[in-house]
Amino acid sequence: MTVQPRQNNLEVRWIRFRVLLVATGLLFGFLLLIGRSFQVQFFQWEGWASVANKQIRRDFHIEARRGEIYDRNGQELAISIELESLAANPRAIKDPEGAAKKLAAVVEIPATRLEKKLRQHRAFVWLKHYLTPRQTDAVRALGLEGIHFVKENRRYYPNVELAGHLLGFVGRDHIGLEGLEVAQDLLLAGESGTHPGAKDARGQIIYTHGLPAASGPQAYSLRLTLDKRIQYIAERELQKTVTDYGAKGGMIVVTEPKSGEILAMAVFPSFNPNSFSSYGPAVWRNRAVTDAFEPGSTFKIFLMAAALEEALVHPDDLFYCENGKYKVVNHTIHDLKKFGWLSLAQILRFSSN
Known part of the structure; x- marks a missing residue:
């Protein structure tokens, strides 16, 4: 009878020990948690705050608006216009096939191609750049979920083919590829900027420092010596002349004699820089700048004018034209006809070499 109370006493003591052990463990863990919280909040808060900021904060890229190009009178030759481009979040689209069929009729892209993009396991895909209003x-008006718009700047040449070879064009990434657009790309493109913001758990943009400026960073614009009216006349007459004579092409450069300023630079065949991909490199080429031509008989006028101005010759002076053949070292210069003695005026008249 004396053994029973003793066993009960041992069991009670064992239970108390276990309770005390668990309580001690919980208290120790709680103290560790408080200590760690104190360490993080008072000694390591800067480091953890930096980690958190890196996870949610972003510096969003803001593209500089490309500078305009004007003629000497301030007439627009190349401008940048803001258009809406179409994008989608495929993860938010429940019926890709139905959405593709509705969009295809509007944006003029095959439904099968759109559906393939809308079925991608991505949060962002481009559907079409530069929509019309x-x-x-x-x-x-379709009100499709997961479809959204992105504003993009597009280069536009309001005069279509006018001065196309001189202006050149830019690519989709707004980098100059031909003409003045590439020659002055650093000035026209400017420097893009950034705007601070953050992204939430859904990837939505939050502008923590207010909305970015509507215009964005601005680049430099160019004002040319070109005169739009003279350029139009030069291109019109050049096209007419090439067509009338069945020539392969032609060039006209109009300059201001005293200053040397270029008033017009026309090349034919011409092209439309708004749709430059419809042409080829041979048509893009500004032959008035890139190609070298012998001045030929046209330069005789300047040579003769200089000789008369210096009083080295007179209009009635006679020159022997070697009967159409004259040898200089190892080269023989030929005339169109076998001329003998000609006066200075006759040399210019018959274009004798």
Whole structure:
């Protein structure tokens, strides 16, 4: 009878020990948690705050608006216009096939191609760059979930083919590829900027420092010596002359004699820089700048004018034209006809070499 109370006493003591052990463990863990919290909040807060900021904060890229190009009178030759481009978040689209069919009728892209993009396991895909205002309104009217717009700047040449060879064009990435657009790309492109912001768990942009400026960074613009009216006349007459004589092409450069300023630079065949990809490199080439030509008989006028101005010759002076053949070292210069004695005026008249 004396053994029973003793066993009960041992069990009670063992239970108390276990409770005390668990309580001690919990208290120790709680103290560690408080100590760690104190360490993080008072001694390591700068480091952890930096990690958190890196995870949510972003410096969003803001593209500089490309500078304009004007003629000498301030007439626009090349400008940048802001258009809506179409993008999608495929993860938010429940019916890719239905959405593709509705969009295809508006943006003029095959539904099968759109559906393939809308079925991608990505958060962002481009559907079409540079929508027309009518297309933008039509897509908005559809009210499709997961479809959104992105504003993009597009280079536009309002005079179509006018001075196309001189102006050149830019690519999709807004980098100059031909003409003045590439020659002055550093000035026209400017420097892009950034705007601070953050992204939430859904990837939505949060502008923590207010909305970015509507215009964005601005680049330099160019004002040329070119005169739009003279350029138009030069191109019109050049096209007419090439067509009338069945020539392969032609060039006209109009300059201001006293200053040397270029007033017009026309090349034919011409091209439309708004749709430059429809042409080829041979057509893009500004032959008035890149190609070298012998001045030929046209330079006789300047040579003769200089000789008369210096009083080295007179209009009635006679020169022997070697009967159409004259040898200089190892080269023989030929005339169109076998001329004998000609006066200075006759040399110019018959274009004798």
